[in-house]
Amino acid sequence: MIQYRFISFILGIFLSILAGAMVIPALMDLLHGDPDWVYFAEAAAITGFVGVLLGLSCKPDAPPSLEIRETFILTVSSWMMISAFASLPFILSSVAPTMTDAFFEAVSGLTTTGATVFQDLDYAPPGILLWRALLQWLGGVGIVVMAMTILPALKIGGMQLFRNEFSDRSEKYLPRISQVATAILSTYLLFSTLCSVAYWLAGMTPFEAICIMMSTVSTAGFATSDLSIGSFNSPWIEAIAIVFMILGSTTLLLCTRFLQGDVKSLWKDPQVRVYLCLLLVASACLTGWLWQTQQYDGLTAFRQGVFAAVSIGSTTGFTIGDFSVWGGFSVIFLFLLMFIGGCTGSTAGGIKIFRFQILFKAAQLQLRQLRRPHGIFIPLYNMQRLKESEFMSVLAFFALYIFCYAALALSLTLCDIDVLSSLSGSATILGNVGPGLGDQISYHGNYSALPDPAKWIVMFGMLLGRLELLTILIFFSPSFWRT
Numbered sequence: 001m002i003q004y005r006f007i008s009f010i011l012g013i014f015l016s017i018l019a020g021a022m023v024i025p026a027l028m029d030l031l032h033g034d035p036d037w038v039y040f041a042e043a044a045a046i047t048g049f050v051g052v053l054l055g056l057s058c059k060p061d062a063p064p065s066l067e068i069r070e071t072f073i074l075t076v077s078s079w080m081m082i083s084a085f086a087s088l089p090f091i092l093s094s095v096a097p098t099m100t101d102a103f104f105e106a107v108s109g110l111t112t113t114g115a116t117v118f119q120d121l122d123y124a125p126p127g128i129l130l131w132r133a134l135l136q137w138l139g140g141v142g143i144v145v146m147a148m149t150i151l152p153a154l155k156i157g158g159m160q161l162f163r164n165e166f167s168d169r170s171e172k173y174l175p176r177i178s179q180v181a182t183a184i185l186s187t188y189l190l191f192s193t194l195c196s197v198a199y200w201l202a203g204m205t206p207f208e209a210i211c212i213m214m215s216t217v218s219t220a221g222f223a224t225s226d227l228s229i230g231s232f233n234s235p236w237i238e239a240i241a242i243v244f245m246i247l248g249s250t251t252l253l254l255c256t257r258f259l260q261g262d263v264k265s266l267w268k269d270p271q272v273r274v275y276l277c278l279l280l281v282a283s284a285c286l287t288g289w290l291w292q293t294q295q296y297d298g299l300t301a302f303r304q305g306v307f308a309a310v311s312i313g314s315t316t317g318f319t320i321g322d323f324s325v326w327g328g329f330s331v332i333f334l335f336l337l338m339f340i341g342g343c344t345g346s347t348a349g350g351i352k353i354f355r356f357q358i359l360f361k362a363a364q365l366q367l368r369q370l371r372r373p374h375g376i377f378i379p380l381y382n383m384q385r386l387k388e389s390e391f392m393s394v395l396a397f398f399a400l401y402i403f404c405y406a407a408l409a410l411s412l413t414l415c416d417i418d419v420l421s422s423l424s425g426s427a428t429i430l431g432n433v434g435p436g437l438g439d440q441i442s443y444h445g446n447y448s449a450l451p452d453p454a455k456w457i458v459m460f461g462m463l464l465g466r467l468e469l470l471t472i473l474i475f476f477s478p479s480f481w482r483t
Helices: 004-031 037-057 068-086 088-092 099-110 126-154 159-172 177-201 206-217 235-248 252-259 270-292 298-313 328-340 353-371 388-414 419-430 452-466 470-476
Strands: none
Touching: 004 037, 004 068, 004 126, 037 068, 037 088, 037 126, 068 088, 068 099, 068 126, 068 452, 068 470, 088 099, 088 126, 099 126, 099 452, 126 177, 126 206, 177 206, 177 235, 177 252, 206 235, 235 298, 270 298, 270 328, 270 353, 298 328, 328 419, 353 388, 388 419, 388 452, 388 470, 419 452, 452 470
């Protein structure tokens, strides 16, 4: 029997936290004399009332234990319900012309995709800009917690590999899981503080520094201007963004260990090593292309190439220039980079580096087996023996990812979206990147030109990519609902 009562109790807690977060932009608008503070107060009251009502009425008598099926239901229902209530300020303030646009912006923020349907952000009320940033920042925390605790238990896409990484090994550093979560949250807060201070010292206003910081450390991509980071035209700001985009897209648990004195923890991890090398190679390729085609001088080519590689590679989606006009090589290169993503246990989206490493090991193992049919080969990943079930989980994830990508692209074309926008849009929403290519999806990540049916498809794709595919797709299996 599914414990819907306990699930509703947890959802009530989440909604109460969300209501408390709504007070922050309300105070910001009140201090600026903007009348939109009323809408945030109303949204906080509605959300808080529902959250407290669920919390009090569904409080369990004893601490229950969630089974696998209930964990799936709680994970998906929490992201969907929080997205629905997070859209209330956009609806009440009329900053979003339709409910579809309001829900789109909330889903994009919480999934750290960074796609937007809002225009004229330079003139938007401060509370709205802050709320968009807060949604990304809170979504980033939720993503890390989900990657640490839920997905390894559910064995989604090979994430069971990190069950020991995030629990057994962690006991050597911090004896309880709650302490591990607290330490990682402290690291997230530390990165947030350092990033906002650095932005402020580089020339941003305190408000801009806080909003852009939340987008950077969560690798999300919402900005306070339609021109994204390019509106500042500052190499120092771009350099700070690059550093914290990389930190946000690496495993936060390893960053925590690094700060605790284990200075070799980051470089010893094979996923982090490959990821950093990938960003280095991508930066060099784009810089070389831009310089060789004489689109920019050497320094500007380096500045544009490195920023684009890190922004897309980390799935943040910030832009400082129109990469859609750089030529065929750079467009295809960045398009492929959208699929890869960052490290597991980070705020980044995409397929994740470790899955590509395991796919390579599977191919390597197959080639060795063909050469020596009777040989016995033991594949290892991060000093752990890879089981056949882990190989199958990763291979199944790759197959589903390609299938979902094709289905999303075809669905968008049915909504009269041009081919390039459909192909790039499907890649960027499934990888939670943001910017796209084509006539109807801009390189700034603006999706306002899409019709409403296409926006709902995009929203489904963002949740599908953020929740690692199977967490949602399993709901379409009849056997999942059988007792």
